[in-house]
Amino acid sequence: MDRSTLTAFFGVHAVDGLISLAVAEQAMMAGGLSLHEVEDAALAAGYLPRRYERNRNLFSVEDQLRLHRSCVAVVGCGGLGGHAAEMLARCGVGHLICIDPDSFAEHNLNRQRFCTISSLGLPKADAIAEEMRNINPSTQVIAHVEAFRLNRAADLLGPADVIVDALDSFDARAELAAACRALGRPFVHGAIGGWHGQFGMQAAGSSVLEQWLGTCRGKSGIEEQLGNPSFTPPFIASLQVAGAIRILLGKDDMAWGKVFFCDLRQMAFDTGSLG
């Protein structure tokens, strides 16, 4: 089924400009296409998969197509990474790269989005890839069950338009920020500790967060003393996903070079500029 036949098919079956999953599946069967390909054709022809109906007043069909053709790397698939991956997929980001060497353990059950009794022992990156098929089957996920290393940066992050930092050490974060600068990719930082969290963004080619994170190498974060509850990871992951979506949609951004802090116990929020 070529694009013009598909467009005609959507024209017959769309309701209010929306394509249901059942209609997309018919097009998959008829055309021997993946759901990702069918939805690309639908969006390119101006039709919106019904899954994104509630995005409709936020993102234009062109925006939704742009997200569909975008790739975000989520580096670290624990507290922040699981929530970030889910939110990116639900927004309609078409390609995700999930990187984490670890498997789910009991102490992850208090906060990590895809850690369940039945996923204990499974590699986190693989578990996220599997869950995404059920949440947004048109998002294509590549899972790398390995630690992020600078010498693997080009291979792991090369296809990504935006990199989300969901790591858990300053050394690794500083290396990731350096890799993003070297590859010319925007870097979206997030970190959590107890009731507290922080978020910041480094533009493509900038080294502003890389330099700051470099000064934190070797320091132990307050999370080592406080632990992490269920509610700070999704809060900070939300800021990271909103930032990543703004970048992908090419909006001017007020967050470049800034660091935002939150204290959810005292309801204190603060932002400062690194530049």
Added chain:
Amino acid sequence: MHIIVKLFATLRNGRFEQDVLHLADGVSVQHVVDMLSIRSDEAAIIFVNGRHADPEAPLSDGDTLSIFPPIGGG
């Protein structure tokens, strides 16, 4: 001169959330950090009036100094 100091998260333990300090003119950011017995590994970032500050930079009357601990979890 008067400096407003804001501390965040664990740095408040045994200290304060916010205070006004009366200091000799021109003292540095590091001087205030030392005065508050904050070790270098306890502070990850220091802002003066919302901008990242060099520890050796002299403070001016009315400045707001904000000190944040390292937050590294994911």
